Amino acid sequence: MIGFLFGYGVKGAPTQSVFLTRAYVSGKIVVALFSTLVYWSYKLAPDWMFNYFTRDADVPSWIIVYIFLLYFVAYAAGFAMKFETAKIHKAYPILLMVALSAAAIAVPIAMGERYTLVGTMDQFLNHTAVPLSQSHVGKVPGRITLALLPLGIGLLWWSRKERF
Numbered sequence: 001m002i003g004f005l006f007g008y009g010v011k012g013a014p015t016q017s018v019f020l021t022r023a024y025v026s027g028k029i030v031v032a033l034f035s036t037l038v039y040w041s042y043k044l045a046p047d048w049m050f051n052y053f054t055r056d057a058d059v060p061s062w063i064i065v066y067i068f069l070l071y072f073v074a075y076a077a078g079f080a081m082k083f084e085t086a087k088i089h090k091a092y093p094i095l096l097m098v099a100l101s102a103a104a105i106a107v108p109i110a111m112g113e114r115y116t117l118v119g120t121m122d123q124f125l126n127h128t129a130v131p132l133s134q135s136h137v138g139k140v141p142g143r144i145t146l147a148l149l150p151l152g153i154g155l156l157w158w159s160r161k162e163r164f
Contacts, residue, residue, distance in 0.1 A: 001100040002031055002152075003078025007093070009159030010083075022162040024079055026155035028072070033148055035071040037141040039064065045137045047121040048129075051114040055121045 009023025018024060042049045042064050046056030085092035108115045118137050119129030132138040 001078060001097075001104060002027055002034070003075040003080075004082045004093070004097055004100060005078075005152075006030070006075075006156060006159070007079050007082025009156045011160045011162065012164045014164050018079070018083055019076070021159070023156070023159035026159045027075060027079065027152075030148055030152045030155060031071055031075040033151075034145065035068050037145050037148075038071070039068050040141045041137050042067075044141070045118050045120075045135065047124065048118045048135075048137065051111060052121055052124045053114075 006023050006027030007018075009026060010018055010021050014021050038049075046059075050056065050059065081096070082093050085096055113129075114124075116132050117124060117129035118132050118135035123129040132142065
C-alpha cells in the first residue's frame with residue numbers, strides 16, 4: 001500500500017523509469033524506517049508478531065530477515081502496480097487504493113485479540129498478555145510508527161514538486 005500511495009507522488013510523465021523518481025526514493029525511505037520498526041517489534045514480541053499462530057522458537061531466524069526484505073519487494077510491486085493499473089483504466093488505481101485501505105483496516109479487526117494483545121504465546125493462551133497500547137511494542141515502535149505519517153506526507157508533497 002505504501003508503494004501504491006507513493007506512486008501518486010509522480011506528477012506528470014517521467015522521462016526515465018518511475019523507479020528513478022523522487023517519489024520512489026521518498027517512499028523507499030518511509031519503507032526502510034517502517035520495516036526497521038517492524039523488525040524491532042519482532043525482537044520485542046516475536047510471538048505476537050507471528051499473531052500467536054506459531055512460537056518464535058519454532059521459526060528459523062533467517063525468516064525474520066526474509067520478511068524484512070520482502071517489505072521492499074512489496075513496496076516496489078505496489079509502486080509499479082499504480083502505473084500499470086492506470087494503463088488498463090484510469091479508475092483502477094483509485095479502486096485498488098480503496099481495496100488496499102479496506103484490507104489494512106479489515107485484517108487487524110479480523111485478528112481481534114491476536115492483534116490487540118501483546119505477550120508471549122503462553123501469556124496469550126493464559127489470557128495474561130497486555131493490551132497493545134500498554135505494551136513495550138505499543139509504547140516505543142508503535143508511537144514512532146505514528147511519526148512516519150507526517151514524514152510520509154511531507155515526502156509525498158516534496159515528490160510532487162519534481163518536474164519532468
